[in-house]
Amino acid sequence: MNEEKEKTGEKSATFCADKVGFRYGLRGEWLLRGFSCSLPKGEIMAVLGPNGCGKTTLLKLLLGILKPVEGSIRRGGHLGYVPQVSASAFDHRVLDMVVMGRAASVGFFSIPEAEDYRRAENALARLGIRDLAERGYARLSGGQRQLVLIARALVSKPCGLVLDEPTSALDFKNQDLILSALRQLADEGLSVVMTTHAPHHALHVASRVLVMENGARHFCGPPEEIVTTEQLRRLYDLELKTLRFEHRGRFLNSVVPIFS
Amino acid sequence: MRRRFFLAAFVLMCMAGALSAGRYVVPFKNVCGILASLLAPIEPWWTDIQYRVVVLIRLPRVLGAALSGAALAMSGAALQSVLKNPLVSPQIIGVSSGAAFGGVLAILFFENAFATMGCAYLGGILALFLVWCLCNGARGASPLGLVLAGIVINAFFTALISLIEYVADPYNKLPAIVVWLMGSFASASWDKLRYSAPPLLTAAALLYFLRFRIGVLSLGSEEARALGIDIQRTQWLVLGLVALVASATVAMAGVVGWIGLVVPHFTRIFVGDDYKRLIPLSCLLGTLYTVLIDTLARTLIEVEIPMGILSALVGTPLFAFLTYRLMKGEEGR
Numbered sequence: 305m306n307e308e309k310e311k312t313g314e315k316s317a318t319f320c321a322d323k324v325g326f327r328y329g330l331r332g333e334w335l336l337r338g339f340s341c342s343l344p345k346g347e348i349m350a351v352l353g354p355n356g357c358g359k360t361t362l363l364k365l366l367l368g369i370l371k372p373v374e375g376s377i378r379r380g381g382h383l384g385y386v387p388q389v390s391a392s393a394f395d396h397r398v399l400d401m402v403v404m405g406r407a408a409s410v411g412f413f414s415i416p417e418a419e420d421y422r423r424a425e426n427a428l429a430r431l432g433i434r435d436l437a438e439r440g441y442a443r444l445s446g447g448q449r450q451l452v453l454i455a456r457a458l459v460s461k462p463c464g465l466v467l468d469e470p471t472s473a474l475d476f477k478n479q480d481l482i483l484s485a486l487r488q489l490a491d492e493g494l495s496v497v498m499t500t501h502a503p504h505h506a507l508h509v510a511s512r513v514l515v516m517e518n519g520a521r522h523f524c525g526p527p528e529e530i531v532t533t534e535q536l537r538r539l540y541d542l543e544l545k546t547l548r549f550e551h552r553g554r555f556l557n558s559v560v561p562i563f564s
Numbered sequence: 565m566r567r568r569f570f571l572a573a574f575v576l577m578c579m580a581g582a583l584s585a586g587r588y589v590v591p592f593k594n595v596c597g598i599l600a601s602l603l604a605p606i607e608p609w610w611t612d613i614q615y616r617v618v619v620l621i622r623l624p625r626v627l628g629a630a631l632s633g634a635a636l637a638m639s640g641a642a643l644q645s646v647l648k649n650p651l652v653s654p655q656i657i658g659v660s661s662g663a664a665f666g667g668v669l670a671i672l673f674f675e676n677a678f679a680t681m682g683c684a685y686l687g688g689i690l691a692l693f694l695v696w697c698l699c700n701g702a703r704g705a706s707p708l709g710l711v712l713a714g715i716v717i718n719a720f721f722t723a724l725i726s727l728i729e730y731v732a733d734p735y736n737k738l739p740a741i742v743v744w745l746m747g748s749f750a751s752a753s754w755d756k757l758r759y760s761a762p763p764l765l766t767a768a769a770l771l772y773f774l775r776f777r778i779g780v781l782s783l784g785s786e787e788a789r790a791l792g793i794d795i796q797r798t799q800w801l802v803l804g805l806v807a808l809v810a811s812a813t814v815a816m817a818g819v820v821g822w823i824g825l826v827v828p829h830f831t832r833i834f835v836g837d838d839y840k841r842l843i844p845l846s847c848l849l850g851t852l853y854t855v856l857i858d859t860l861a862r863t864l865i866e867v868e869i870p871m872g873i874l875s876a877l878v879g880t881p882l883f884a885f886l887t888y889r890l891m892k893g894e895e896g897r
Contacts, residue, residue: 367790385790393648394782394837407780408792413773
């Protein structure tokens with residue numbers, strides 16, 4: 305009965321990785337080995353780990369940009385990619401930037417049609433930034449740019465979003481803006497996989513946390529079990545404290561690094 | 565759309581004006597009549613000499629300049645997006661030097677304009693093939709890798725051209741090589757146009773239809789791939805089309821620089837980075853720029869000024885102004 309339930313769960317999962325192994329080249333170091341994990345619909349998974357442990361590689365594997373050397377990954381549908389916000393060489397109009405998310409369904413020698421633009425406008429409206437449509441992308445704030453990139457991923461009607469450090473380089477207000485938007489999307493049934501260097505973000509929004517360590521080791525589970533002082537201390541090789549306190553009736557978690 | 569229509573009409577008027585201008589001035593009304601007579605039977609009110617000057621000498625030249633200018637400007641705009649670098653032009657991928665090397669080699673060994681054209685095409689194709697090899701072939705390349713490979717191939721063919729200039733007969737071959745390298749539409753003819761127009765028109769049409777994909781590629785290979793774009797196919801198709809344009813232009817008129825760099829930047833003043841409008845407008849402004857420069861080249865002083873020199877003399881201050889404007893904008897941001 306349990307096995308049957310698990311199989312049904314796998315079927316409705318956003319992705320299901322089975323004993324995945326990956327390394328660059330034939331003699332490269334294994335970044336992932338024996339990685340098995342699945343993500344049910346409507347859940348947020350935060351991926352934690354030090355620089356260079358293979359978080360971005362994992363995202364590329366989930367998106368299908370890289371192929372596993374061992375094992376397999378099954379996807380429940382198309383996954384939308386949201387890259388890190390970076391300086392753009394060109395200043396595209398926000399609506400044009402978002403409609404580029406339809407690239408896979410626009411013919412090779414064609415341009416987007418009215419329906420594609422309507423979907424792009426809907427995606428902007430879904431995130432509450434419809435008023436930015438005519439603005440230049442390069443002139444937006446970091447938080448606004450990140451929302452535009454999320455909207456771009458949404459126009460392709462994905463079953464889940466894969467975000468590469470969506471809150472890095474953002475101030476507190478914009479971090480809140482992005483995390484709230486992600487939680488809202490998860491409430492609407494969309495799955496989210498996000499890498500982050502902020503364990504308190506994982507504690508705040510994620511229902512699952514994947515910890516990746518150097519040497520292809522990984523742990524996955526509920527945030528309260530995985531994001532512990534001991535675990536984080538070992539992960540980042542740094543003294544730190546996790547705090548839990550009450551604020552206006554809400555219990556909040558925070559992680560404070562003790563810098564040398 | 566309406567503005568673009570008026571601009572297209574203005575460009576056509578300028579082309580007709582270019583047919584009228586020259587040391588032997590043909591009245592504008594007569595030019596219009598001669599052009600109309602090519603489409604419908606009209607009782608001529610112009611002289612036979614005027615007809616010959618317009619149809620046999622100036623029309624292939626103006627059409628050649630217009631087509632080359634349009635295609636080079638579109639290529640520049642496309643290449644800047646694909647290589648995610650607003651400072652590149654069709655010359656940066658080394659194809660112009662490859663084509664120039666082919667042409668120079670043909671001038672050295674044959675005395676036939678069509679051999680020069682053929683060798684220029686072969687040189688351009690060879691240069692693109694070498695860039696492709698340097699970029700690990702089908703495994704693809706990053707925009708930076710492509711630019712670096714282009715710079716290497718450009719330097720290699722420039723050195724070979726210098727070598728040919730060094731060994732060429734200084735009284736007979738060398739002047740012909742030097743003048744050809746400076747670029748000019750003076751030798752344009754209907755025969756030359758017959759061999760250059762089809763590749764230029766084909767490449768320009770395909771670049772126009774690819775404009776959405778070109779815009780997506782400007783986001784960078786990683787993002788474009790994640791959005792479902794076949795990077796290798798699109799990138800090498802655009803590079804192949806740019807190589808075709810550069811080779812066809814060099815084959816017809818020698819090396820004509822600056823158009824692919826200056827015109828797309830100038831176009832960005834009006835439409836920003838909007839790929840939908842950037843490529844069509846670059847086409848119109850590239851036509852206008854090249855036809856005007858070519859007309860100036862043959863009318864400014866008694867002797868004809870090579871196109872390459874005048875294009876650089878007009879292009880450099882214009883580019884300096886655009887750079888100043890850009891830097892001022894960055895400061896204000």
